[in-house]
Amino acid sequence: MIFSLIRFSMRTPYVVFSVMSLLLASFFNIAQAKSSSNLLELPAVDSDLANKSVLMAITPTNDAILAVGERGHIIKWQNNNNWQQQQSPVSVAITDVTILSDGSKIAVGHDGVILKVASDSTAWRTVFTGKEITSLTIEQLKKQQEILQQLLLKTQDEDELEALTYQLDDLAFAIKDNQIELKSGPNKPLLSVTRTSNDILFASGAYGILLSSKDTGETWKLVSNQLDNPDSFHLNAVIATSDDQLYIVGENGTGFHSTDVGQTWSVMALPYSGSLFGIIANTVNVLPPSIGDNIATDDNNATDDNNPTNSTQLVAFGLQGNILISLDGGGHWQHKKLPSSTSLLGGNFSKQGKVYLVGHGGLIVSFDPENPSSLNIKKHPSGAAFSSVLVKDNALILAGQFGISQWPLKEEE
Numbered sequence: 199m200i201f202s203l204i205r206f207s208m209r210t211p212y213v214v215f216s217v218m219s220l221l222l223a224s225f226f227n228i229a230q231a232k233s234s235s236n237l238l239e240l241p242a243v244d245s246d247l248a249n250k251s252v253l254m255a256i257t258p259t260n261d262a263i264l265a266v267g268e269r270g271h272i273i274k275w276q277n278n279n280n281w282q283q284q285q286s287p288v289s290v291a292i293t294d295v296t297i298l299s300d301g302s303k304i305a306v307g308h309d310g311v312i313l314k315v316a317s318d319s320t321a322w323r324t325v326f327t328g329k330e331i332t333s334l335t336i337e338q339l340k341k342q343q344e345i346l347q348q349l350l351l352k353t354q355d356e357d358e359l360e361a362l363t364y365q366l367d368d369l370a371f372a373i374k375d376n377q378i379e380l381k382s383g384p385n386k387p388l389l390s391v392t393r394t395s396n397d398i399l400f401a402s403g404a405y406g407i408l409l410s411s412k413d414t415g416e417t418w419k420l421v422s423n424q425l426d427n428p429d430s431f432h433l434n435a436v437i438a439t440s441d442d443q444l445y446i447v448g449e450n451g452t453g454f455h456s457t458d459v460g461q462t463w464s465v466m467a468l469p470y471s472g473s474l475f476g477i478i479a480n481t482v483n484v485l486p487p488s489i490g491d492n493i494a495t496d497d498n499n500a501t502d503d504n505n506p507t508n509s510t511q512l513v514a515f516g517l518q519g520n521i522l523i524s525l526d527g528g529g530h531w532q533h534k535k536l537p538s539s540t541s542l543l544g545g546n547f548s549k550q551g552k553v554y555l556v557g558h559g560g561l562i563v564s565f566d567p568e569n570p571s572s573l574n575i576k577k578h579p580s581g582a583a584f585s586s587v588l589v590k591d592n593a594l595i596l597a598g599q600f601g602i603s604q605w606p607l608k609e610e611e
Contacts, residue, residue: 239288240288241270241286241288242272242286242287243289248281249265251267251268251601252268252291252600253265253268253586253597253602254291254292255267255295255585256595257297257588258590261276263275263276263590263595264297265602266292266293266294266305266307267601268291269289270288270290270292272284272286272295272322273602275602277604278603286313288311290308291308291387292311293389293390294388294391296393298399298414298415299395300317300397300414301317301318302314302316302317302414302415303322304391305322305391306389306403307387308387309327309385310326310331312324312325312326312327312388312409312418314416325415325416328386330418331420332379332386334419335376335420338422339372339373340373343370346366349362350366386403386404386405386407388401389402389433389434389435390435390436392436392444394438394444395440396442397414398412399411399414400436400460401436402434403432405430405432406422406430406432406433408424408436421460424460424463425446426454426463427452432448433447433449434447434448434475434476434516435448437477437479439510441510443479444456445466445477445479447476448474449473450473451474453465453466453468453474466528468522469533470533472516472518474522475517475542476543476544477512477514478512478546479512482508482509482510483509509525509526510524511523511525511551513553515542518535519537519538519541520535520536520542521535521536521570522534525567534571536573537575540557540558543556543558543598544556544598546587546588548589552565552566553567555587559581560577560581560584561576561578562576562577562578562584562587562594563576564576580600582600584596584599585598
């Protein structure tokens, strides 16, 4: 297949195309399988090489690492000699995964698929597909159509009449396109999934798709219309912070922020207009500047002004080595660019607050977000494209083009 790591940067009819794509020998096998059967109904094939296949996202569990990737592969991994493939009901690429507070897990992927598994099971089940996305989209478009038709009947202004007529024409075309898609089958991928502290879920994807679930992923609602995204730019990543702030980044420098668990969203003014493929967050305690000079000797004299406050550090990354850094939860941003034009696809914070980013060509970048000028740039000897990274036991766990690998960390890294 074409290895895209499921990150969009261009308008494409299907997710297996990307400017970062690498051609793998299995492409023709996948294409043939796609034409002969519905991959949403074809369970993933058990493979002794699943841990070496393209893996797109990893997340830690209590005793292992959960990895998801191409061909519907879902893997519980301790090391490359100790891993187990779990039962996946689909053969489409799985792009991201998250774990709920009760231990159940949610994964998202191509063709709008959403999978779920209980904490005590390894047999995943399908709870949602792109067919539902298309149906929900048609439903929303028809509601908009009804509203505009009512306005058209009430208005007498010629300019308003003309504008409403154009909008209704656009809606009619959009409804027709989605009705065609409903017959031909889903083709819009989900690219990212996250949860809040009380297990409200959000999944984002291509063409501006945003879904939410308030019942631990059993049912989903289309909430794309809550975003100011009239061009339906791809939403490549959605994250929730420890204090339930929500952030989305995507195509064309798109960025959104919610402070009320997704009820409303504001547009982030980002200093970069290219594609962003991911965003990571770290909440830190910040001491007031005067705390060292104004220490209360009596508890009754202490003030709230002297108490540490939480601050959210954000790092967004993407096309051609562009990095955006905020130390105040997205209020202000600093734009950094790598010396090379290598794209960055995944990232994470260490427990010590250090940033690790990974990307094409084995690229591994690390830095202190408060001192981003001191970038440490390394290259993995495999030269593989990496899409996800975890920091564990003085090593990086890397997932990407050739499965999972480990990179020992030195003190200076």
